[in-house]
Amino acid sequence: MLQPKADWYWYCDGQHLMLSLGQNLQFKTAYLPNRLINTPINKQWFNLEDTGHYSNLAEQLEACPLNLSSAELTQILINGVAALAFHKPVTLRSWYFTEQTHFGSNHQLASLENDIGKGEVLILEQDHNVATCMVISKSLSLHSDKQLNQFELIKVMKNRLIPFVSHSILLSQSA
Incomplete structure (x- = not known):
C-alpha cells in the first residue's frame, strides 16, 4: 500500500x-x-x-x-x-435494500442486500441513523436495470447495513 x-x-x-x-x-x-x-x-x-x-x-x-x-x-x-x-452529497436511497434485524458494520465494512443480490460497501461517514457508503464490490444492483459501479456512493439508513463477515471467517467457524 x-x-x-x-x-x-x-x-x-x-x-x-x-x-x-x-x-x-x-x-x-x-x-x-x-x-x-x-x-x-x-x-x-x-x-x-x-x-x-x-x-x-x-x-x-x-x-x-x-x-x-x-x-x-x-x-x-x-x-x-x-x-x-x-464528492457532492448524495441522496438517501434506503428503499432499494432490505431492512435488517441485526445491523451495523465491522471495521467500517458492511453489505447491502436486496432481492437481486448483495454487495460490499465501505462506510465513509455516518451519524446516528444514516451512513454514506462507497461501493467496493465490482457493482451493486439497485434493481433489475440500475446498478452502482465500484467506488460510487450511496446513502442508506443504518438499518440496511449487514455487518461484513468474510468467507474465510465463515469457513473457519464452521470447521
Missing part, C-alpha cells in the same frame, strides 16, 4: 479527479467533475485532513479479513479520500 507523501496533489484533468503521486505517476479516481464540489482548479495539495482520512480508512481495512492486494487497497483508499474531500 502506498503511503501519502508531501508531493501528492489533487487536480482535475477535465474528465476525472486525479491525484498526482509524484515522479510522473498519476492516479485517476472514479469521480467525474460534475459529481464534485470544490473541484481543484490547479494543484491542491494532499493535506493533513486527507492524510488523516487515508490513515483512518487504511487502519479499518487492514484490521478486517479482506483479501486485498496492496494495489486494490490503495485504490479503495484514494477513492475514499477523494469522495470525502470532493
Whole structure:
C-alpha cells in the first residue's frame, strides 16, 4: 500500500479527479467533475485532513479479513479520500435494500442486500441513523436495470447495513 507523501496533489484533468503521486505517476479516481464540489482548479495539495482520512480508512481495512492486494487497497483508499474531500452529497436511497434485524458494520465494512443480490460497501461517514457508503464490490444492483459501479456512493439508513463477515471467517467457524 502506498503511503501519502508531501508531493501528492489533487487536480482535475477535465474528465476525472486525479491525484498526482509524484515522479510522473498519476492516479485517476472514479469521480467525474460534475459529481464534485470544490473541484481543484490547479494543484491542491494532499493535506493533513486527507492524510488523516487515508490513515483512518487504511487502519479499518487492514484490521478486517479482506483479501486485498496492496494495489486494490490503495485504490479503495484514494477513492475514499477523494469522495470525502470532493464528492457532492448524495441522496438517501434506503428503499432499494432490505431492512435488517441485526445491523451495523465491522471495521467500517458492511453489505447491502436486496432481492437481486448483495454487495460490499465501505462506510465513509455516518451519524446516528444514516451512513454514506462507497461501493467496493465490482457493482451493486439497485434493481433489475440500475446498478452502482465500484467506488460510487450511496446513502442508506443504518438499518440496511449487514455487518461484513468474510468467507474465510465463515469457513473457519464452521470447521
